[in-house]
Amino acid sequence: MHTDADRRAKLKRMKNLRTGLLFTSPVLIGYAIFIVIPLIVTFVLSFTDYSIGGPMQFIGLANFSDMFSGRDIFFYPAVKATFYYVFVSVPLGIVFSFLVAVLLNQQIRAKAFFRGVFYLPVVIPLASAGIIWMWMLQPDFGVVNYLLREMGLPTSSWLASDTTVIPTLVLFSLWNCGSTIVIFLAGLQSIPSHLYEALEVDGGNAWHKLIHITIPMSSPIIFFNSVMGFINAFQTFVQPAVMTSGNSGSGAAAMGGPDNASLLYVLYLFQNAFRFSKMGAASANAVILFLVTLLFTFVIFRFSRSLVHYEGDGKRS
Numbered sequence: 001m002h003t004d005a006d007r008r009a010k011l012k013r014m015k016n017l018r019t020g021l022l023f024t025s026p027v028l029i030g031y032a033i034f035i036v037i038p039l040i041v042t043f044v045l046s047f048t049d050y051s052i053g054g055p056m057q058f059i060g061l062a063n064f065s066d067m068f069s070g071r072d073i074f075f076y077p078a079v080k081a082t083f084y085y086v087f088v089s090v091p092l093g094i095v096f097s098f099l100v101a102v103l104l105n106q107q108i109r110a111k112a113f114f115r116g117v118f119y120l121p122v123v124i125p126l127a128s129a130g131i132i133w134m135w136m137l138q139p140d141f142g143v144v145n146y147l148l149r150e151m152g153l154p155t156s157s158w159l160a161s162d163t164t165v166i167p168t169l170v171l172f173s174l175w176n177c178g179s180t181i182v183i184f185l186a187g188l189q190s191i192p193s194h195l196y197e198a199l200e201v202d203g204g205n206a207w208h209k210l211i212h213i214t215i216p217m218s219s220p221i222i223f224f225n226s227v228m229g230f231i232n233a234f235q236t237f238v239q240p241a242v243m244t245s246g247n248s249g250s251g252a253a254a255m256g257g258p259d260n261a262s263l264l265y266v267l268y269l270f271q272n273a274f275r276f277s278k279m280g281a282a283s284a285n286a287v288i289l290f291l292v293t294l295l296f297t298f299v300i301f302r303f304s305r306s307l308v309h310y311e312g313d314g315k316r317s
Contacts, residue, residue: 042287056280078268089229097177121178127238130172130238159243237267240263265289
């Protein structure tokens with residue numbers, strides 16, 4: 001038997017639910033329109049042979065078969081270039097950003113100035129920065145090779161060679177690490193100072209502080225930046241599209257950079273969709289990208305349980 005108090009409590013919960021849904025409805029509607037519905041449409045289109053302005057024909061798993069069987073000659077080069085870029089740029093970016101944040105967290109002169117300098121690249125639009133870098137790294141007339149020649153150092157082909165184009169894009173990603181540095185810096189400033197003081201009393205030096213306090217206490221921030229770094233790296237598009245598009249040659253066999261060496265996966269997806277108007281194949285590409293990103297995120301979360309320490313938990317989680 002339900003008492004009057006139970007019924008009143010239930011009515012109150014329903015009223016609170018309706019009020020909550022009313023106030024969150026703009027976000028929920030926007031999420032449905034811009035996230036959920038496009039995701040469903042992408043999955044549906046991945047099983048079709050659909051071109052912009054043309055008829056839609058259901059072809060089952062043919063788009064996926066074309067990719068993995070090698071009939072799509074750009075799929076494996078794009079996967080190879082993307083994994084090369086991701087597994088070099090993300091670890092280097094995490095290490096570089098963390099070390100810079102540690103240095104910027106010290107009591108040094110002009111600390112605010114240096115923080116602004118490292119964050120400044122984030123303010124510059126990626127497309128504009130890419131064009132500037134492309135001019136600076138021009139092999140024959142670029143300022144970087146000019147300075148190297150003046151100093152008697154060997155020059156590089158940078159974006160013009162299939163062996164150096166990905167390392168150059170990685171270098172650009174390190175230059176653009178300002179956001180990651182700021183997040184690390186915020187995490188470092190939240191570490192209690194009494195931990196360092198206690199270690200000093202026990203005779204610890206700067207290396208001991210870094211290994212036994214700074215890195216363990218920063219592990220949640222390292223974990224967060226690693227997850228976001230992998231997700232963002234898999235979705236890299238502007239840099240190869242702007243910086244290497246002029247080096248890709250012409251014709252159906254040229255899509256990204258010298259010998260397609262900078263054909264990162266999202267650029268490959270974009271070319272399928274808007275250069276060749278193969279929306280069905282591009283949707284299948286997007287589904288694969290979604291699943292790979294989901295898999296890597298799951299793996300990072302899985303292996304983080306024994307490595308990430310949250311203050312106050314009394315355990316590793």
